[in-house]
Amino acid sequence: MAIVVKRPKLSILEKMYLPGIIKGLWITLSHAINRLRGKSKKVTMQYPEEKWDDQLPEYYRGAPALVTDEQGRERCVSCQLCEFICPPRAIKIIPGEIEKGDTWEKVEKQPATFDIDMIRCIYCGMCEEVCPEQAIYLRKDYVITGESREEMVHDKDKLYEIGGVRVGLVNKWNELK
Amino acid sequence: MVNVQINGTWMQFPKGTRMIEACKEANAEVPHYCYHPKLSSPGNCRMCLVEMGMPPRLAPGQEAEKDEDGHTKISWMPRPAIACANTVANGMGIRTTGPLVEECRKGVMEFLLINHPLDCPICDQAGECRLQEFSVEHGQGESRFLETKVKKPKNVEIGPRIRLDDERCIMCSRCIRFCQEIADDDVLGFTDRGSHTVLTTHPGKQLANDYSLNTADICPVGALTSNDFRFQMRVWFLKETKSLCTSCGRGCNTLIGARENEVHRQTPRENGEVNSTWMCDSGRLNFHYLHSESRLTDPMIKSDSGHRVASWSEAHQLSAACLKACEPNQIAMVASARMTNEELFMAKRLAKELKIELIDVVTRPQDGDDLLVSKDGNPNTNGAMLILGIDEPGSKLNAIKAGIDRGEIKALLCFDENLVKAGLGEAILGKLSFLLSSHLLANSTADLANVVLPSSGFAEKRGSMVNVTGRLQRLNQAIQPPGQVMDGWEVLRDLIQSVTGSNGLYMIEDVFKLMAEDVPAFAGLSLSKIGDEGVSIMDTDEKVTLLERERERVAKGIIVG
Numbered sequence: 136m137a138i139v140v141k142r143p144k145l146s147i148l149e150k151m152y153l154p155g156i157i158k159g160l161w162i163t164l165s166h167a168i169n170r171l172r173g174k175s176k177k178v179t180m181q182y183p184e185e186k187w188d189d190q191l192p193e194y195y196r197g198a199p200a201l202v203t204d205e206q207g208r209e210r211c212v213s214c215q216l217c218e219f220i221c222p223p224r225a226i227k228i229i230p231g232e233i234e235k236g237d238t239w240e241k242v243e244k245q246p247a248t249f250d251i252d253m254i255r256c257i258y259c260g261m262c263e264e265v266c267p268e269q270a271i272y273l274r275k276d277y278v279i280t281g282e283s284r285e286e287m288v289h290d291k292d293k294l295y296e297i298g299g300v301r302v303g304l305v306n307k308w309n310e311l312k
Numbered sequence: 313m314v315n316v317q318i319n320g321t322w323m324q325f326p327k328g329t330r331m332i333e334a335c336k337e338a339n340a341e342v343p344h345y346c347y348h349p350k351l352s353s354p355g356n357c358r359m360c361l362v363e364m365g366m367p368p369r370l371a372p373g374q375e376a377e378k379d380e381d382g383h384t385k386i387s388w389m390p391r392p393a394i395a396c397a398n399t400v401a402n403g404m405g406i407r408t409t410g411p412l413v414e415e416c417r418k419g420v421m422e423f424l425l426i427n428h429p430l431d432c433p434i435c436d437q438a439g440e441c442r443l444q445e446f447s448v449e450h451g452q453g454e455s456r457f458l459e460t461k462v463k464k465p466k467n468v469e470i471g472p473r474i475r476l477d478d479e480r481c482i483m484c485s486r487c488i489r490f491c492q493e494i495a496d497d498d499v500l501g502f503t504d505r506g507s508h509t510v511l512t513t514h515p516g517k518q519l520a521n522d523y524s525l526n527t528a529d530i531c532p533v534g535a536l537t538s539n540d541f542r543f544q545m546r547v548w549f550l551k552e553t554k555s556l557c558t559s560c561g562r563g564c565n566t567l568i569g570a571r572e573n574e575v576h577r578q579t580p581r582e583n584g585e586v587n588s589t590w591m592c593d594s595g596r597l598n599f600h601y602l603h604s605e606s607r608l609t610d611p612m613i614k615s616d617s618g619h620r621v622a623s624w625s626e627a628h629q630l631s632a633a634c635l636k637a638c639e640p641n642q643i644a645m646v647a648s649a650r651m652t653n654e655e656l657f658m659a660k661r662l663a664k665e666l667k668i669e670l671i672d673v674v675t676r677p678q679d680g681d682d683l684l685v686s687k688d689g690n691p692n693t694n695g696a697m698l699i700l701g702i703d704e705p706g707s708k709l710n711a712i713k714a715g716i717d718r719g720e721i722k723a724l725l726c727f728d729e730n731l732v733k734a735g736l737g738e739a740i741l742g743k744l745s746f747l748l749s750s751h752l753l754a755n756s757t758a759d760l761a762n763v764v765l766p767s768s769g770f771a772e773k774r775g776s777m778v779n780v781t782g783r784l785q786r787l788n789q790a791i792q793p794p795g796q797v798m799d800g801w802e803v804l805r806d807l808i809q810s811v812t813g814s815n816g817l818y819m820i821e822d823v824f825k826l827m828a829e830d831v832p833a834f835a836g837l838s839l840s841k842i843g844d845e846g847v848s849i850m851d852t853d854e855k856v857t858l859l860e861r862e863r864e865r866v867a868k869g870i871i872v873g
Contacts, residue, residue: 212433212434213543214432214433214434214438214546215546215549216433219546219548219549230543230544230545231543232542232543241466241467242434243434243466243467244433244434244543267432267433268433307430
C-alpha cells in the first residue's frame with residue numbers, strides 16, 4: 136500500500152529561502168563573536184592530542200584484552216568459550232599445556248597463542264560475558280590502528296599489555312581447590 | 313511379552329527387558345552414569361532412580377481392582393527403584409517424572425557434585441559431559457556444601473595413552489568393568505572408602521592395553537581423558553563425520569572429529585556386526601600422518617635435477633604417452649588393498665584399456681588379537697580380490713619382479729604402495745623405463761618414480777571397502793585434501809581419459825553404479841544403499857571373538873547388548 140506523505144505548507148518567507156540562510160549565518164557569526172569575547176566555552180577537541188578518555192563512561196566497551204591476577208598468573212585457561220561465542224569470529228586460540236613443575240601446574244592449561252583480529256572485532260563484549268575465568272575484559276582503548284592486516288591482529292603479548300593486572304576477582308585456583 | 317505402564321501409557325515388552333531400555337523405547341529418558349548396554353550393571357550411581365509399582369498381592373478371595381482399560385490397578389511403591397538393573401514384569405508401572413523421581417535426581421546430583429572440582433573450563437570432557445548435562449537438567453545452581461572439598465590425585469598418567477583425574481571421577485566403575493569384561497586386562501580398581509574413594513591402577517601396573525582409550529570414551533565425566541586429544545580442541549568445535557578405520561581388515565566404524573580441515577580425533581561408532589562400540593588404540597590414533605610434513609601435495613615429474621612440481625594434465629599426458637609406447641605385455645600394475653573399491657575399479661578399467669595382464673596387490677599379514685585387530689593389515693583385501701579378480705593376493709609380485717629383472721616388463725604402475733618395502737628394491741625398479749606411482753607420503757619408491765601422483769587419505773575421500781567378514785562399508789569425506797590432491801578415483805579417471813581420449817565419469821555414485829554392473833557381489837547396490845552400518849555381501853569364515861562373547865553374554869542376560 137502506498138504511503139501518502141503529507142508535504143508541509145510553506146509560508147512565502149519560507150519559500151523565499153534567503154531568510155533561512157541569513158538566520159544560519161547569524162547563528163554562526165554570533166558564536167564566533169561570543170567565542171572571541173570569551174563568552175562561550177571551547178568545544179573543539181584537538182584530537183588526537185586531546186582524547187575522550189576522561190569522559191568515557193564506566194561501561195564503555197573498547198578493545199578486548201586479557202588480564203593477569205594479583206600473583207601474575209594468566210587468568211585465561213583457553214577454554215575457548217570466547218572463540219565459540221564471538222559473533223564475527225575474531226578470536227583464535229591454540230590451547231597449550233602448563234609444564235609440570237610450574238608454580239601453576241595444577242591449572243594444567245593456558246593459551247599457547249591467543250589472537251584477536253581487531254578488524255573483525257565488533258566490540259560486543261560477548262567474550263567478557265561468557266568468560267568463566269574472568270580473564271578477558273573490554274578495556275577503554277579505542278584507537279586501534281595498524282598499517283597492515285597482520286598489525287591489526289592482537290597477539291597474546293599485546294593483549295596482556297592492554298589488559299594489565301586486574302585485582303579483586305574470584306580466585307578459584309587457590310590452595311583450597 | 314509383558315504389559316508395562318510407562319508414564320501412564322501401557323506398552324508391551326519382551327520378558328527380561330531392563331526397565332531403563334523399556335523407558336528408552338517409550339521415549340522417556342532416564343539419566344544414568346554407570347549403566348552401559350555393553351557392560352554389566354552394578355547399579356551404583358543411583359542416577360536412574362524411577363518410581364515403580366506392581367499390581368497388589370491379593371488376599372484369598374479378593375477381586376483385583378481394574379482401571380477403565382481393564383488393567384489391574386498399580387499400587388506404587390513408596391521408595392524409588394533403579395531402572396538399569398531391574399527388569400520389567402507384567403502389570404508393572406514406571407514413572408520417570410513426578411515429585412519423587414525429580415527429588416531423587418536432584419539429591420543424587422547434589423551428592424555427585426559435592427567434591428567435584430570446578431574444572432569445566434580446562435576439562436576435555438566439557439561439552440560432552442553427562443555430569444554437566446544432567447547438572448543443568450536435574451541439578452541446582454548453587455552448592456550447599458560449606459566444608460573443604462576432598463583433594464585427590466590429579467593429572468595422573470595411568471597409562472601411555474590415558475590420563476586420570478581422580479577429583480572428577482564419580483565412581484561409576486564403567487572403566488573397571490570395561491577392563492574386566494571386554495579388554496581382559498583387569499588393572500583398574502577403587503581403593504579407600506567414602507568420599508576418599510579413588511580410582512587407581514594395580515600397584516606396578518599400567519592401563520596400557522591396546523583398548524585403553526575406550527575407557528575415555530565411556531567415562532561419563534572427564535576423569536579419564538586421552539593424552540593424544542588432550543587440549544587439542546574443544547569438542548563443540550568438532551564436525552563429526554561417519555567413516556571407517558582403515559588401519560586393518562576389521563573396518564571398525566568411526567566418527568572422525570575434524571575442525572577447519574584438520575582431524576583432531578577418531579572415536580568408535582556403534583555397529584553390532586563389526587566392532588560393537590569399541591576400537592583399538594592403534595587404529596584410533598592412526599590419523600596423524602594425514603597432517604604429516606612429508607605429505608605429497610602436487611603431481612611431480614622426474615627430471616635430471618630431481619622431481620619437479622607439475623600440473624595434473626602434464627603428469628597424465630606424459631604418463632599416457634609413455635604407457636602407449638609400451639606393448640601391453642610390457643606393463644604391470646601393483647594396486648593396493650588400501651584403496652577403496654571405486655579406486656580399485658578405476659584401476660581395473662585402466663588395466664583393461666592398456667590390456668595389462670599382470671595385476672597384484674601387496675599383502676600385509678600381521679599378528680592381530682582376539683578382540684578387534686585383524687590378521688590382515690589391509691582394510692580392503694576382499695574388495696581388491698572381488699574387483700581385480702585376484703585369487704591369491706601377493707602371488708604375482710614375484711612374477712612382476714622377475715619380469716622387470718629380465719627386462720620383459722618396462723613400465724610399472726604402482727598405486728598407494730611402497731614397492732621398495734614390498735621387496736622390489738632399487739636395483740629392480742631402476743631397470744624400468746617408466747614407473748608411475750601414487751603415494752600419500754614421500755617415500756623411497758616415489759624417489760625412483762618418473763611420475764609421482766599425490767593420493768588422498770582415508771578422511772579426505774568418499775568410497776567403500778569390504779572388510780574381513782565380507783561387509784561392504786562406506787567411507788565419508790571429513791576434510792578437504794591439501795594442495796592439488798584429488799580423490800583417487802578422479803586421478804585414475806583422468807589417467808584413463810589421457811590414455812583413451814574419451815570422456816569419463818563425473819560422480820563417485822556413477823563409478824559405483826558401473827561397478828555394481830560389473831562385479832556380481834555388488835549387484836543391485838549403490839553407495840547410498842550401503843547405509844551407515846554397511847551390508848554383508850559375502851560369507852567368510854572369519855569370526856570376531858569379541859562379538860561372539862558379547863552375544864553369549866546377552867543370551868545369559870548379563871548385558872543388554
